[in-house]
Amino acid sequence: MAINLQKGQRISLEKSNGTKLQNICVGINWGAIEKKGLFGMSKTKEAVDLDGSCALFSEQKQLQEVVYFGNLRSQDGSIHHSGDDLTGDMNGNDGLDNEVITVDLSRLNPNVNYVAFVLNSFRGHDFGTIPFASIRIYEGTPSRVNEVFATYDIAGDTSFAGHTSMVMGVFYKKNGEWKFNAIGEPTRDRKLQETVDTVSRQYL
Template sequence: MAINLQKGQRISLEKSNGTRLERICVGINWGAIEKKGLFGLGKTKEAVDLDGSCILYNENKQALEVVYFGNLQSKDRAVRHSGDDLTGDVNGNDGLDNEVITLDFSILNPSVNYVAFVLNSFRGQDFGTIPFASIRIYEGTPSRVTEVFAKYDIAHDAAFAGHVSMVMGVFYRKNGEWKFNAIGEATKDRKLQETVDTVTRQYL
């Protein structure tokens, strides 16, 4: 049974059969903005560059490493980024994720206590102007979805309109067990570093 979390909900990652979840993915799917041509003639597509990023923190809430389009893999190889998508879907929603970040808990450095996922609009395009943009956090691999934990529709949720960054969620270690906090909140930040600072101050 899928666990579709609401904002602010927390879950344990221990499964009903007693085993623990080992691999999760954060998939982001979005579309280019359609604009009417001059005098209303024809339509043009404006590329949209959304960037998913992952921040690793130690128990003292110090950022150890950021995995993003400029650093596609953590030093321990536990976090991998699929690469930068600069345009979004230009021919309508193909149903596929444009960027995927994979996290393997089994090889994650033991000094990591928090793993935060954030989203930024690189060119400053307001989330509310994008025709479709959705995030899903799920157990599985980039090609196989086993169970979805949380979904956010950031293009059609009024709470995201007027914003260009958000915090998706935070995985955190408590008593040796990983848990997940579905945050799903827009921030006032403009750049990735500002969002990292916001997570450090407010969401760990």
């Protein structure tokens, strides 16, 4: 497959050897905001709390469940959230994901037809003020990246400035086969529930 998708592109998740892809990860890496001190004093760091979440919908586009920092595991055990990172990298970019959501498509409840990933800035930090913040959606595990589908640089892309939430992408089932839609669009929402509602209205 070897694809790095741009916004709005869709792909099938069947691999070149004919096997179906099963294990998906969404990793988010970001840094704390560096504040310049008064009168040339030493700089301080302001913690940034970004929250990756996963919303599950039925074929009829009815919300089934949300996996987020307050619900780290889906009812069927197919989706796991690594836990809430409240600060971001305080000492520069360590290259590691601060939060990871893993999905085993083979274990998903058969009633689930859409798996949507969203990002919210919990304390309302503007994406444009964060020194670095990137997302990667890939096949593999939190410790092994096999193939990256999509990456978004939400700190460096000016289209995200002025926003505190976004829709990362949606996995959807069509004729029994899973496909992926790389959305990567900021929204005007402030809270997770609002962003989930936006997904159900606009992106399924």
